[in-house]
Amino acid sequence: MTGAYVALEDGRVVEARARAPGRSRGELVFTTAYTGYEESLTDPSYEEQVLTFSYPLIGNYGVREERFESDRVHPRAVVARELTDDVAEWLTEEGVPAVDHLDTRDLVVGIREEGAMKCGIAAGPDATPEAAKEELAQCKGMSEHTDIGSQVSVAEQETHNADGTGPRVTLVDCGAKGSIVSSLVERDAVVDVLPYDATVADVRHADPDVLFISNGPGDPENFEQARALVEEFVGNVPLAGICLGQQVIAGALGGDTEKMAFGHRGVNQPVRDLRTDKVVMTTQNHGYTVSDPGDLEVTQVNVNDDTPEGLESEELEVITRQYHPEANPGPHDSLGFFDDVLALADERVVNTAD
Incomplete structure (x- = not known):
């Protein structure tokens, strides 16, 4: 020993x-x-x-x-x-x-x-x-790493389930968990994973039905390019986000974030839906939270401290979650989030046809 x-x-x-x-x-x-x-x-x-x-x-x-x-x-x-x-x-x-x-x-x-x-x-x-x-x-003596995305992101575009018949999702990889990709692929989505610093031109070339900002480490303020993508495409392409993705999207749409004292990390965080009053157990891993939702509506909150767990806007076609609905590890209470995300794409197709 x-x-x-x-x-x-x-x-x-x-x-x-x-x-x-x-x-x-x-x-x-x-x-x-x-x-x-x-x-x-x-x-x-x-x-x-x-x-x-x-x-x-x-x-x-x-x-x-x-x-x-x-x-x-x-x-x-x-x-x-x-x-x-x-x-x-x-x-x-x-x-x-x-x-x-x-x-x-x-x-x-x-x-x-x-x-x-x-x-x-x-x-x-x-x-x-x-x-x-x-x-x-x-x-x-170290300042917080401002380019932490380079340590956790893909270096170039990857496409998963290229022959899928479902919506095309562009996932901006700020440190995405593999099961986020697999949760979308299981629903037959085509998933283009782009680097954390992808450009507007990169996203336009991917031509997504949904733009998805992933989870990731550190301060959401460090992911300036992901924020710029949200600002560019909001209102034109449906937006979704998980964890850091929620924070980035809120920040881009007039909101703000703050560092928490010790964060939420575990598989037993209770979340209440404000519309249904239903409580689900969730998996979480984050040290920052949304302090101001900006143009988005808070639809879910943490039972323990009332921090925002879900943000949405029907008008802007935005849906985000602070927790990890892919549930690896953890309870499967919130797996339906991925169905809701892909439904945004389906609604866009219908509305465009009309």
């Missing part, structure tokens, strides 16, 4: 056990999910963060590639009460430092009380408290 240390922004240095060696730094956040660790670890929205699992045992059903949401692990480091050998070996192969045998309950309470905080991690035979503090010092 080799040692590890986690240096926290609040001044504490926590001793732990190294499970995957290395040094790293980032924003320490937590998820309450008790399953779906493979999906969480491969979710691009965790880019540049250090992920803490609040559930005590991570890895009890192994590691299977078919559950991955992307082609690599995205958190800069992983913290857990106990990691199984399967997960530890996977993270070692990925070059992602991981530690366990520490009180994650205490970390989670600290984040809830003080907010997400920076941390530095040193793990392995040469780990020392000083090394973890050095990582923290570098992290605290």
Whole structure:
């Protein structure tokens, strides 16, 4: 057993056990999910963060590639009460430092009380408290990455289900989970995935029936080109968005966003529909939220803190969700969102014919 240390922004240095060696730094956040660790670890929205699992045992059903949401692990480091050998070996192969045998309950309470905080991690035979503090010092001196989209987006256009007979969806990849694409393909949509910095000309060439802004990491203000696309096509092409996509679309349509104290990350977030008063359980992973919906109507809210979970405009043909309706991992209560998105395209075809 080799040692590890986690240096926290609040001044504490926590001793732990190294499970995957290395040094790293980032924003320490937590998820309450008790399953779906493979999906969480491969979710691009965790880019540049250090992920803490609040559930005590991570890895009890192994590691299977078919559950991955992307082609690599995205958190800069992983913290857990106990990691199984399967997960530890996977993270070692990925070059992602991981530690366990520490009180994650205490970390989670600290984040809830003080907010997400920076941390530095040193793990392995040469780990020392000083090394973890050095990582923290570098992290605290960094400004937030303003071009984070380049780390999580496709480099060039990809087309999925090219022979499909359903609507054509242009998905702007700001860090999209793979199951967003598969949820659309399962409904026979043709999905053109464009880079996060796609131009107006790129979208015009794709000629979408729906323009879809994906989830992704960090501050929505960093995704200026995606915002420009919304401003250009709103009112002419139906718009949809998930997570970061909701924030980008709201910002482009007169709204605003703000950083949350510790965000929503887990698979048990209750969301109430304001029109039906129905509550569904949702999967979420975001540190920012819409503070002003602008030209959009708030149609769904989080039961715990009333933050906007759904925005819509019938006139502008816009529908967005802050949570992850593709539900990998998580409950399947909101899978119908993808049917609603494609219905926008069908309505556009009917209206154009009229």
